[in-house]
Structures are given as structure tokens and as C-alpha cells.
Amino acid sequence: MPFSITHFLRDRFILTADMAEPDEIRTDVEAGVSFRGTNLWVLIFAIVIASVGLNVNSTAAITGAMLISPLMGPIVGIGFGAATMEVPLMRRGLKNLLLAMVISLAVSTIYFYLTPLSEAGSELLARTTPNTWDVLIALFGGAAGAVGLTRRGRGNVIPGVAIATALMPPLCTAGYGLATGQWNYCSGAMYLFFINCVFICLSTFLVVRLLPLPRRTFVDDATARRVRVSIWTLAVLTAAPSVYLAVGIVRDTAFNHNAQQFIEQELIRLPGTYVLTRRIKPEERSLNLLLAGKYLDRPAMAALTRKLPEYGLRRAKLTIRQGMAQLDSATAQALRTNVLEDMRNRDQQAYTEYEARFAQLQQQMANQQLAPSLPNALQVLREAQINFPQVRQLGLSQLIRPATDSLHADTTVVVAVRYKQMLKPAEQQRFSKWLQARLGPRPVLLAE
Known part of the structure; x- marks a missing residue:
């Protein structure tokens, strides 16, 4: 029999070999959609755990909350209902998703209103600026979840998807924004949650459409077409702002990298010149530097400005101030931060060295105890x-x-x-x- 690439690919990428029975899949989906009793209590507990994790910057607590959160259920139910043309299932999934969202926001807002810790940590800030990569994670994570949901043996796919798509932390971050009156945090987090919901739903819809599952039919083709167009329109409208944000993040990251490289190559290596502070603002395309040591005259600073395009900093504004007399309040704060950071790094390095030396001495003492003196x-x-x-x-x-x-x-x-x-x-x-x-x-x- 001649080799067939089509047959080979079909045999390798087949999705129906270990697929569960349609009735079993439908039962699991409908069980996850409902929010009453156990699911509702587990949701509340997960919200509190995620809020505490965000509050104290604990990755382990946030991961645990994502694992036990039942928020995936109604989202998958909406996508499954859209793929199988079951409007009642879609409506039930949407209703329960809105209920879960309201409860999550209420509980997290109450927690952050009562907690004495009000500072936003890195884990919380990471949920306030969604971008295109969050779209990709939600899309492919939702696809993996839909494939896992339709298998006889689910394995560890569903917990992994719950961690990757991160539905719970954005809602708790939005609760933090509501409790502290920081509306930019609330809007950014809700947008991230909306991205995850829409694209998990979309990927579930696509995967279920590929599988041989029974579908209901609408009375007319126009209604079916309207449902499909609505799904794709919602997906495009959701993704568009994230693409804009992602482009901005890439542009700002590139500007920061190029500015740091310019400073390292052109200023730090100048003999007798020291960079005390650096303020890089990608949104304004500006570099504000405070120098000490050897004084740079106008021709030297003009030469530095002419070198900016070589580092991808065309049309960037370079401001160089020299001497402590040029110290303003923002620069003083930056200088203080740099000094404290340097002290922290030195303390950490010294602590690491002390720990290594202490471990070495402990080992030597253990060896001495283990090795009593030998006879003559x-x-x-x-x-x-x-x-x-x-x-x-x-x-x-x-x-x-x-x-x-x-x-x-x-x-x-x-x-x-x-x-x-x-x-x-x-x-x-x-x-x-x-x-x-x-x-x-x-x-x-x-x-x-």
C-alpha cells in the first residue's frame, strides 16, 4: 500500500479515538454550568483565596484558587451550546456566568475594603494590562480544555487550563480596584476577564464543531447564520483593543531596551562620568539623566544626541543634567530608590555569602564529629x-x-x-x- 501523507496526518491527529459518549459529555457540561450549592460555595472560597494571594503577593495561593475555581463551567457551556445550537444551554450558561461574576466582584471588593494591606503587588498589577498574548493563551487554553472535556480520561488537562487562562485573579483584581477607587485597575482587569471568557468560549465552539456531536437545527438558516456572525463579531471586537495594547507594550519594551543600551555604551563607559539617575519614559520617548563627575560640554552632548538613531531612538528627547545642583524632587526620589536598591542587592549578596559560609562550617563540624581521631x-x-x-x-x-x-x-x-x-x-x-x-x-x- 503506498504511503499517504493525508492518511498519516489523519491517523496522528484524530480527535475521535478516545472521545467520550455524547450524553456523558453533555452531562458534564450541564453539571458545570449550574451555580448553586457546592459550586457556589467553592466559588466563594476560591475568591477569598485568590484575593488573599493577590493581597500578599503569594503565587501559590493564586494558583490554588485557580485550580478549585468553577468559573470555567458556564463559559464552556456557552461555547458548547453555540456549537450544538442549543440556545437554552447558552442562556443558562450566560446567566450563571453573570451571577458568578457579580458574586466574585462583591466578595473580593468586601475583602479588599476590609484588609489592612492596601498596596498593589506585582501579582495584582500583572492583571491590569491585558494584551494579545492573553488572547492567545485564552484561545489555545480553551481549545485544550474543550479537547480534555470531551475525552474518556481527562488527565490533567482541565487543571492546567484553569491555571493558564486565569479567570479568577482578574475578577479579584477588579474587586481591588472597586474597593480602592482605582478605576483603571478595575477596567483593565475586567477587560482581561472578558478576553478570557470570549476566547475560551470561541475555542470551545470551534473544537466542538469539529467533533461528531449531535446538533440541533434552527427553524431557518438566517437564525443560525445570525448566531455564528454574532460569535465571530464579539471575538473580533474583543481582540482588537488587546492588539493595540500589545503593540504599545512591544514598542515601550523596545524603547526601554534601546535606552538602557545607549546609556551603557555611551555614558557609563565615559571616563570620569557617573550616571546617578536615569528616568526613561517610553510614552514620551524621553531620556532624563543626571550625571556627576567630569563635566560634558555642549559639543559632547550634541555628539551624544546624534548617536541616538544608532540605537533605534530616532526622535527621542535626551535631557542631561550635571551636578547635584540640578537635583529636582523626581530625581531625588529616583536617586533614593537607586541607592536603596543598591543597598538591598549588596545586603542580599552578603547574606548569600554568609549562608554559604555557615553551611560550609556546619559541614566541617559534622565531618569532625563523624571523623574521630584515628589511632596511631x-x-x-x-x-x-x-x-x-x-x-x-x-x-x-x-x-x-x-x-x-x-x-x-x-x-x-x-x-x-x-x-x-x-x-x-x-x-x-x-x-x-x-x-x-x-x-x-x-x-x-x-x-x-
Whole structure:
């Protein structure tokens, strides 16, 4: 039979081989859509855990909340209902998603209103600026979740999707924004949540459409077409702002990188010149630097400005101030931050060195405790020669094995022996037993 690339690809990428029964899939989807009883209580607990994790910047707590959160259920239900043309399932999924969203916002807002910790950590700030990559994560994460949901053995796909798509943290971040009156945090987080919902729903719709699942039909084709157009229109309208934000993030990141490279290459290497502070503002395309040390005249600063295009900083504004007399309040704050950061780094480095030295001293103390002093080798040789006249020379040393995860620390006594005449096997065995008895309970290695 000739090789067929089409047959090979179909055989490798088939999705129906381990697919569960349609009735079983539908039962699981409908069970996840409902929000009452267990699902509702688990949702509330997950909200509190995620809020605490965001409040104290604990990645472990946030991950745990995402794992137990039941928010995926109604979103998958909407996508499944759209793919199988079940309008009642879509309506039920949308109603329960709105209910879950309102409860999540209420509980998280109450928590952040009552907590004494009001500062926004990095975990919370990460949920306030969505971009195109969040769209991709939601799209492919939702597709993986839809494939996993329709399998007989789900494995670890669903928990992984819950972590990757992160539905719970954005809602809690929005609650933080409501509680503290920071509406930009609230709007950014809600937009991220909306992105996740729409694209998980869209990917579920696409995967279920590929599978041989029974579908209901509308009375007329116009209604079916209107449903499909509505889904795709919503997806495009949701993705468009994220693309704009992603372009801005890439542009700002490139500007920051180029500005840092310019400073490193052109200013820090200047003999006698020190960069005290640097304020880089990508949105204004400006570099504001405070220098100390050797004074730069106008021709030197003009030469630096002419080099900006070489670093991808065309049309960037370079402001150079020299001397502490040029210190303004913003620069003073930046200088203070730089000094504190430098002190923190030095303290951390010193602490790491102290820890390494302390561990080394502990190991040395353990080795000393493990390795009590050896008996005098000359005395042992004399005693051995009384019992075994063939022994001519004898030396003693210790081999220390440090502790590992699975083994305790131990010491082996190494005995190096030279004979006038080799011992017979029986005598050699007796000599080994004598050495073991003479040198104590430690293992003995006889080297001839």
C-alpha cells in the first residue's frame, strides 16, 4: 500500500479515538454550568483565596484558587451550546456566568475594603494590562480544555487550563480596584476577564464543531447564520483593543531596551562620568539623566544626541543634567530608590555569602564529629605484626562521605598495607576481621 501523507496526518491527529459518549459529555457540561450549592460555595472560597494571594503577593495561593475555581463551567457551556445550537444551554450558561461574576466582584471588593494591606503587588498589577498574548493563551487554553472535556480520561488537562487562562485573579483584581477607587485597575482587569471568557468560549465552539456531536437545527438558516456572525463579531471586537495594547507594550519594551543600551555604551563607559539617575519614559520617548563627575560640554552632548538613531531612538528627547545642583524632587526620589536598591542587592549578596559560609562550617563540624581521631598508625602496625608477621608497612586515613537527600553522612577508614609476603585467602580474611575489630565500628576499606 503506498504511503499517504493525508492518511498519516489523519491517523496522528484524530480527535475521535478516545472521545467520550455524547450524553456523558453533555452531562458534564450541564453539571458545570449550574451555580448553586457546592459550586457556589467553592466559588466563594476560591475568591477569598485568590484575593488573599493577590493581597500578599503569594503565587501559590493564586494558583490554588485557580485550580478549585468553577468559573470555567458556564463559559464552556456557552461555547458548547453555540456549537450544538442549543440556545437554552447558552442562556443558562450566560446567566450563571453573570451571577458568578457579580458574586466574585462583591466578595473580593468586601475583602479588599476590609484588609489592612492596601498596596498593589506585582501579582495584582500583572492583571491590569491585558494584551494579545492573553488572547492567545485564552484561545489555545480553551481549545485544550474543550479537547480534555470531551475525552474518556481527562488527565490533567482541565487543571492546567484553569491555571493558564486565569479567570479568577482578574475578577479579584477588579474587586481591588472597586474597593480602592482605582478605576483603571478595575477596567483593565475586567477587560482581561472578558478576553478570557470570549476566547475560551470561541475555542470551545470551534473544537466542538469539529467533533461528531449531535446538533440541533434552527427553524431557518438566517437564525443560525445570525448566531455564528454574532460569535465571530464579539471575538473580533474583543481582540482588537488587546492588539493595540500589545503593540504599545512591544514598542515601550523596545524603547526601554534601546535606552538602557545607549546609556551603557555611551555614558557609563565615559571616563570620569557617573550616571546617578536615569528616568526613561517610553510614552514620551524621553531620556532624563543626571550625571556627576567630569563635566560634558555642549559639543559632547550634541555628539551624544546624534548617536541616538544608532540605537533605534530616532526622535527621542535626551535631557542631561550635571551636578547635584540640578537635583529636582523626581530625581531625588529616583536617586533614593537607586541607592536603596543598591543597598538591598549588596545586603542580599552578603547574606548569600554568609549562608554559604555557615553551611560550609556546619559541614566541617559534622565531618569532625563523624571523623574521630584515628589511632596511631605505628601502634596499629606493631600490633598487626605480632598477629601477622607478613605485614611490613601500614598506613591509616579517612574517607568522609557528606550527607545527601537519601544517605546519611558516613566515614570509612582506609587501611593501606604492604606485605613481605602475600597472605593466603584465609589469613587475609582473618586480617580484615582483626582490622575491623581494632579500628572500631566504622567501615574499613583494605587497600593492598
